[in-house]
Amino acid sequence: MxxxxxxxxxxxxxxxxxxxxxxxxxxxxxxxxxxxxxxxxxxxxxxxxxxxxxxxxxxxxxxxxxxxxxxxxxxxxxxCSSEVKRIATQHIDELDAKIAELQAMRDTLHELAEACHGDERPECPILKDLES
Amino acid sequence: MxxxxxxxxxxxxxxxxxxxxxxxxxxxxxxxxxxxxxxxxxxxxxxxxxxxxxxxxxxxxxxxxxxxxxxxxxxxxxxCSSEVKRIATQHIDELDAKIAELQAMRDTLHELAEACHGDERPECPILKDLES
DNA sequence: CCTTGACCTTCCAATCGCTGGAAGCCCCAT
DNA sequence: ATGGGGCTTCCAGCGATTGGAAGGTCAAGG
Incomplete structure (x- = not known):
């Protein structure tokens, strides 16, 4: 370099x-x-x-x-390392919030997908959920 | 309505x-x-x-x-409900990927923050990690 | 009838963190 | 001098909104 x-x-x-x-x-x-x-x-x-x-x-x-x-x-x-830690902790909190949000989406969607037959028939719990 | x-x-x-x-x-x-x-x-x-x-x-x-x-x-x-399920499953996979990415950030950062005293001294494992 | 204020319309700009392209200049090797 | 690579600036777009400005419309109250 x-x-x-x-x-x-x-x-x-x-x-x-x-x-x-x-x-x-x-x-x-x-x-x-x-x-x-x-x-x-x-x-x-x-x-x-x-x-x-x-x-x-x-x-x-x-x-x-x-x-x-x-x-x-x-x-x-x-x-002060406390200042650095404060910034890092704030970011961790935001990451946690985002993770929780995505996890909630994932869990709901996973349940719906589990309940969906996924065949040639039109019945679909996923769409049923979305239209509610 | x-x-x-x-x-x-x-x-x-x-x-x-x-x-x-x-x-x-x-x-x-x-x-x-x-x-x-x-x-x-x-x-x-x-x-x-x-x-x-x-x-x-x-x-x-x-x-x-x-x-x-x-x-x-x-x-x-x-x-076909299979088409709906396919779309949902793709989205679940993407959510999983994103969650894993954020979780990795969170875990790394959490470890660093744990190791940081967070006091008035300048020594800081967080900054040490970032500068590496 | 006129004003007021709430609602509607369109258009343009900003957010966040990039990424791409166009047009043009610079530097080095042949 | 010619070619090709790297550098420069500026402009525009991604995704999904949100905000504001400028102006038209509608219904109610004085």
């Missing part, structure tokens, strides 16, 4: 698509990259680390706004 | 927002409503039943495209 990378090189080094890097810059998630004389963006290994951090956080389902806060805390050596 | 309802009445009767009813019409999920001389949309009790069907299907997480198919099957008296 050399010092003055193009966006394509930074993309390969970080695992974040070049297009996505530009997008992250445009919304202010990452700072504006430096430029060469001809206008090409230039990235340092530090920039790549930030991109990796963002990518990992996205993998864990964090939204952009929270990732912004997490990056800020990450770079703040005097941070 | 009287015969010639305005969009607002149909919204109240079906539980589907007037704005959303117009949107559903615009994307072709529901047929174009009839109109009064002055251009107001007119809805019948049958239309309201379709809206209720759509609403219930959305509650179960079906996407618009699949709901379109389900409405078609619902109104087709010579349908």
């Amino acid at each position: 050399k010092a003055g990378m193009t966006i394509g090189e930074a993309a390969r080094a970080s695992g974040v698509n070049a297009k996505l890097i530009r997008y992250y810059e445009s919304i202010g998630l990452i700072p504006e990259a430096g430029r060469t004389a001809s206008g090409y963006r230039v990235y340092s290994p530090t920039d790549v680390n930030v991109l990796r951090f963002v990518k990992r956080a996205r993998t864990l389902g964090f939204g952009i706004e929270r990732i912004q806060k997490l990056v800020g805390l990450w770079q703040d050596r005097s941070r | 009287k015969a010639g309802m305005t969009i607002g009445e149909a919204a109240r009767a079906s539980g589907v927002n007037a704005k959303l009813i117009r949107y559903y019409e615009s994307i072709g999920l529901i047929p174009e409503a009839g109109r009064t001389a002055s251009g107001y949309r007119v809805y019948s009790p049958t239309d309201v039943n379709v809206l209720r069907f759509v609403k219930r299907a959305r509650t179960l997480g079906f996407g618009i495209e699949r709901i379109q198919k389900l409405v078609g099957l619902w109104q087709d008296r010579s349908r």
Whole structure:
């Protein structure tokens, strides 16, 4: 990982698509990259680390706004871990809520599908449920 | 539920927002409503039943495209329940996949949060994970 | 008859996190 | 100088809504 990378090189080094890097810059998630004389963006290994951090956080389902806060805390050596934990806990709660919602859908649908013969006849508990 | 309802009445009767009813019409999920001389949309009790069907299907997480198919099957008296079940099963599989994805996020994050002291000190396993 | 206010109409924009394409410039090798 | 790859910007779309602006319509009350 050399010092003055193009966006394509930074993309390969970080695992974040070049297009996505530009997008992250445009919304202010990452700072504006430096430029060469001809206008090409230039990235340092530090920039790549930030991109990796963002990518990992996205993998864990964090939204952009929270990732912004997490990056800020990450770079703040005097941070309190309680602040990080608070953000993570909020996200866990939201994940739990979403999981519960999807699970409820799944369970209802599974019951209906179990009760459905699934043959050439028109009788269908699934449609019966939907029309109620 | 009287015969010639305005969009607002149909919204109240079906539980589907007037704005959303117009949107559903615009994307072709529901047929174009009839109109009064002055251009107001007119809805019948049958239309309201379709809206209720759509609403219930959305509650179960079906996407618009699949709901379109389900409405078609619902109104087709010579349908095979196997076709309905196939659509439902596909949706269940997708729900399972999504739930597994979210659950994996949740579990990882929960472990990290458990390991985080959450006090005024800067050490934080959550950030440590994200930067790796 | 006129005003008020609730309702209706259309159209356009924003949400979230990307992803794709078009048009044009830059850089390097042949 | 020519080709091809990479870079630049801008614009548009995904899915399923939701919001607002600007204007027409309807029924009731003064």
